[in-house]
Amino acid sequence: xxxxxxxxxxxxxxxxxxxxxxxxxxxxxxxxxxxxxxxxxxxxxxxxxxxxxxxxxxxxxxxxxxxxxxxxxxxxxxxxxxxxxxxxxxxxxxxxxxxxxxxxxxxxxxxxxxxxxxxxxxxxxxxxxxxxxxxxxxxxxxxxxxxxxxxxxxxxxxxxxxxxxxxxxxxxxxxxxxxxxxxxxxxxxxxxxxxxxxxxxxxxxxxxxxxxxxxxxxxxxxxxxxxxxxxxxxxxxxxxxxxxxxxxxxxxxx
Amino acid sequence: xxxxxxxxxxxxxxxxxxxxxxxxxxxxxxxxxxxxxxxxxxxxxxxxxxxxxxxxxxxxxxxxxxxxxxxxxxxxxxxxxxxxxxxxxxxxxxxxxxxxxxxxxxxxxxxxxxxxxxxxxxxxxxxxxxxxxxxxxxxxxxxxxxxxxxxxxxxxxxxxxxxxxxxxxxxxxxxxxxxxxxxxxxxxxxxxxxxxxxxxxxxxxxxxxxxxxxxxxxxxxxxxxxxxxxxxxxxxxxxxxxxxxxxxxxxxxxxxxxxxxxxxxxxxxxxxxxxxxxxxxxxxxxxxxxxxxxxxxxxxxxxxxxxxxxxxxxxxxxxxxxxxxxxxxxxxxxxxxxxxxxxxxxxxxxxxxxxxxxxxxxxxxxxxxxxxxxxxxxxxxxxxxxxxxxxxxxxxxxxxxxxxxxxxxxxxxxxxx
Numbered sequence: 001x002x003x004x005x006x007x008x009x010x011x012x013x014x015x016x017x018x019x020x021x022x023x024x025x026x027x028x029x030x031x032x033x034x035x036x037x038x039x040x041x042x043x044x045x046x047x048x049x050x051x052x053x054x055x056x057x058x059x060x061x062x063x064x065x066x067x068x069x070x071x072x073x074x075x076x077x078x079x080x081x082x083x084x085x086x087x088x089x090x091x092x093x094x095x096x097x098x099x100x101x102x103x104x105x106x107x108x109x110x111x112x113x114x115x116x117x118x119x120x121x122x123x124x125x126x127x128x129x130x131x132x133x134x135x136x137x138x139x140x141x142x143x144x145x146x147x148x149x150x151x152x153x154x155x156x157x158x159x160x161x162x163x164x165x166x167x168x169x170x171x172x173x174x175x176x177x178x179x180x181x182x183x184x185x186x187x188x189x190x191x192x193x194x195x196x197x198x199x200x201x202x203x204x205x206x207x208x209x210x211x212x213x214x215x216x217x218x219x220x221x222x223x224x225x226x227x228x229x230x231x232x233x234x235x236x237x238x239x240x241x242x243x244x245x246x247x248x249x250x251x252x253x254x
Numbered sequence: 255x256x257x258x259x260x261x262x263x264x265x266x267x268x269x270x271x272x273x274x275x276x277x278x279x280x281x282x283x284x285x286x287x288x289x290x291x292x293x294x295x296x297x298x299x300x301x302x303x304x305x306x307x308x309x310x311x312x313x314x315x316x317x318x319x320x321x322x323x324x325x326x327x328x329x330x331x332x333x334x335x336x337x338x339x340x341x342x343x344x345x346x347x348x349x350x351x352x353x354x355x356x357x358x359x360x361x362x363x364x365x366x367x368x369x370x371x372x373x374x375x376x377x378x379x380x381x382x383x384x385x386x387x388x389x390x391x392x393x394x395x396x397x398x399x400x401x402x403x404x405x406x407x408x409x410x411x412x413x414x415x416x417x418x419x420x421x422x423x424x425x426x427x428x429x430x431x432x433x434x435x436x437x438x439x440x441x442x443x444x445x446x447x448x449x450x451x452x453x454x455x456x457x458x459x460x461x462x463x464x465x466x467x468x469x470x471x472x473x474x475x476x477x478x479x480x481x482x483x484x485x486x487x488x489x490x491x492x493x494x495x496x497x498x499x500x501x502x503x504x505x506x507x508x509x510x511x512x513x514x515x516x517x518x519x520x521x522x523x524x525x526x527x528x529x530x531x532x533x534x535x536x537x538x539x540x541x542x543x544x545x546x547x548x549x550x551x552x553x554x555x556x557x558x559x560x561x562x563x564x565x566x567x568x569x570x571x572x573x574x575x576x577x578x579x580x581x582x583x584x585x586x587x588x589x590x591x592x593x594x595x596x597x598x599x600x601x602x603x604x605x606x607x608x609x610x611x612x613x614x615x616x617x618x619x620x621x622x623x624x625x626x627x628x629x630x631x632x633x634x635x636x637x638x639x640x641x642x643x644x645x646x647x648x649x650x651x652x653x654x655x656x657x658x659x660x661x662x663x664x665x666x667x668x669x670x671x
Contacts, residue, residue: 119575
């Protein structure tokens with residue numbers, strides 16, 4: 001009997017080392033992708049019926065301690081060229097993000113609120129909230145299962161936004177398939193409050209850039225609208241030593 | 255009818271299978287796309303612009319106020335960044351043709367909108383040229399947006415904001431650890447333009463004087479003396495809140511003093527000074543905006559006033575795209591009755607965000623209102639169709655009274671390149 005008890009005790013000691021929780025998986029993804037700064041060019045092709053819309057932008061981001069700052073500068077379409085969005089995102093889920101938009105036609109820097117996060121990002125299938133950095137503790141994460149997705153060993157994690165984040169989100173939960181080897185999401189499904197599938201993101205074109213596994217091609221689909229957006233990143237660079245001043249309002253110029 | 259032999263049929267069947275398999279393989283790789291294939295190289299020069307047709311129909315007089323065709327080109331140059339220093343240049347030109355304005359304005363006109371050279375340094379930026387620079391945090395009515403003159407020849411930006419003319423200026427911005435210190439000098443003052451004689455935007459008082467001049471009863475001197483103007487602003491952008499303090503030393507824009515000099519009547523922009531404090535507070539889903547300003551020497555109805563101005567604003571996006579913006583303003587004047595009112599916008603998107611529609615405008619005391627219903631539709635990536643219906647009203651003696659017969663329907667088609 002004592003042998004069995006010792007055996008059970010040993011199994012209990014060993015189990016946590018192998019069985020990761022949902023939060024630990026997401027934390028690991030965050031750590032693996034942890035870079036001091038980065039920049040990339042992004043091109044979006046929105047396919048909606050017969051319509052094809054093209055968007056181009058330059059994205060830069062940098063860590064400030066536990067917080068993140070990002071700058072998006074639009075290149076296309078022509079009518080929004082040089083419009084820029086500056087965001088300061090805080091790791092503390094209780095703190096509101098700070099956001100500004102720069103309008104080149106008036107040389108005006110204008111503070112905006114996070115109320116528009118549910119809206120579409122440049123008419124694409126991405127919402128504004130899909131583009132921004134998401135802190136690990138903005139959601140509660142649950143490991144649903146381990147398995148394979150198209151031959152790739154994966155964790156399936158279900159992430160539910162914490163109440164303060166839920167009210168500014170389109171989604172009641174996200175189901176994330178995480179590549180076990182590269183610690184990167186390869187598929188995300190977004191569900192609304194009625195547990196209906198809203199959107200599906202598939203990531204591919206994986207490249208190891210400066211030691212960081214990066215999805216360079218993304219496909220966001222909205223089945224209800226029969227619409228999808230292809231996004232491709234190019235000229236991706238990490239840890240390039242971007243200066244703090246890049247993420248200050250004084251740099252917002254045409 | 256076409257008959258196929260067995261051999262040809264089997265070859266065709268095999269071909270179909272192979273093609274089908276190929277398509278299947280392609281379908282299995284959803285990432286078989288390259289959006290960067292057509293990307294241009296990182297050029298230092300950028301050229302863009304638009305061609306636009308704008309038609310305005312005046313409802314009250316049942317005539318076309320404007321059938322304008324415009325071509326707009328902007329050129330931008332960015333030099334290579336060396337040791338934290340970068341030079342940039344920008345220029346934009348608009349050419350217009352509007353037959354409907356022939357009675358009071360040359361129907362064909364070309365104008366430099368903006369042209370400037372920017373020295374973007376580590377600590378100090380310097381801009382020299384002609385530029386639009388908006389100050390203040392409030393929308394609709396700002397108490398410190400004084401660096402650019404209202405374009406009284408075509409004054410309606412939309413129902414709540416006036417269109418403004420870029421100014422020739424020297425602008426210096428010092429990047430401090432706590433904020434930005436900005437100094438602007440307009441060596442020739444703002445680029446003021448009065449509405450032409452006979453224009454529908456010409457105030458009745460001005461038209462009466464011009465009529466008297468044409469009858470030889472008076473002599474008018476409407477030339478802007480182009481005295482220099484300047485302003486300084488300190489802005490701080492931080493976590494949760496932005497604020498700024500600004501000072502402007504210049505001359506009136508819309509309000510001008512009529513002085514008798516010898517036997518001539520002279521319109522002279524009056525000297526004004528404005529001190530302003532502005533702030534914007536970010537809340538979870540909304541933004542609060544506020545401005546307080548004290549201006550000396552502002553001419554209202556021909557009377558010189560010192561004015562305290564307060565603007566309080568709030569804006570928020572509900573759901574995904576339902577945007578609401580409300581700004582209240584109050585002017586306390588020393589010599590003429592106080593003024594107050596509100597500006598507003600309510601807008602939403604439709605058709606997968608291809609369309610934006612809404613209501614915006616301003617309401618004020620003595621029945622003043624300018625309200626606009628609008629609908630903008632992105633037909634394609636670079637093709638926009640928009641329409642608006644704008645109404646004005648106000649009691650006699652108010653600023654909007656002169657526009658009361660100018661309600662118009664506008665249709666605009668614009669192609670960007």
